[in-house]
Amino acid sequence: MAEDPSFSLTRPALPAASKPGHLSVIVTYLEMTAPPAHAPLTRPKGDLALVRANPPTWSFYRYLYDTVGEPWLWHERRRLPRKELERSILDPLVEVWVLQVDGTPAGFFELDRRTRETDLAYFGLIPDFIGHKLGPWLLDSAIRRAWDGGARKLVVNTCSFDHPKALPLYQSMGFVPTRHVVREIRDPRIGGPLPRSAGTHIPIVE
Template structure:
């Protein structure tokens, strides 16, 4: 339940206190009821939203790595293959892949293993950013979550992500419930990500 005194405004990002680490603010959001607005108009073109049921490890890693590299997604690059496979092969985890003219363009991952359904990952492959596909993909994923029996829908985003991510989630009906400040080891320093990743975030150390 959201704290009524909670500020919807994300606080200022503090400087990291440890060499080789990055400060990040993670904002957690929730949606307590299905969206009241009509479904967003489908963008023009040959679009399909298909569940990878189940995805192979290599295809999932292609999606995760390609979508996430600009935003420093690193957790599942570090995850052992067997552990990742246990997650993505679970029937309560849904990986919905957006295809444009037959080419993967992005994905949304719904995790129904807990009491709340979590939109664990969502994003577009860089080639498809700027084509007005993101809002429709997000709206479609939200509706699939509720159609599949969600009681509450959660998501989180952070200051590594696209600056439009947080306002997009809010425009779709998510409400921020808390902000958490963390320090993480820069994955580019360890070689988990290439040094060319996340060009909007300077490498320190």
């Protein structure tokens, strides 16, 4: 896909929400159209294992999703009925890979191969393991798993709720932004599936 010369790689300014109890968010969509040319990143020191949950149980998946995502206001899959979520994560074309450090879950990524484009649907570290230089290696591993498994194109999205280093990390690994979309959602901490303590970097405006 040719890059649009008019497209700005810089995320636009975040507009204010139109009414109390709502949040504005900017979603950035990115893609990678060829496997990475650079050598695999050096594996971090320590007792690390990357294990596919094949298949993951609903409760274990929710533990990963909730623990990794709560600081960044991940809420969509907390809202899904159990059977609907299980249909997704138990599909053989969906892969959930868990990073273990000294036998303890430290993060995960999810590859969804159910469409023509392979989607890096979720990626992140459990808060206790952020800042230990695991993120770049885990992302590099996710990218290589995707291509080794037959990806034709790899896509991912991130948003302004996420860690501020998320978008630069994706770009440093070879993902190219294709579009920014501004949305407004009801704050999931107000009568929703997330506790009010989630996403402390984003004020609650009621």
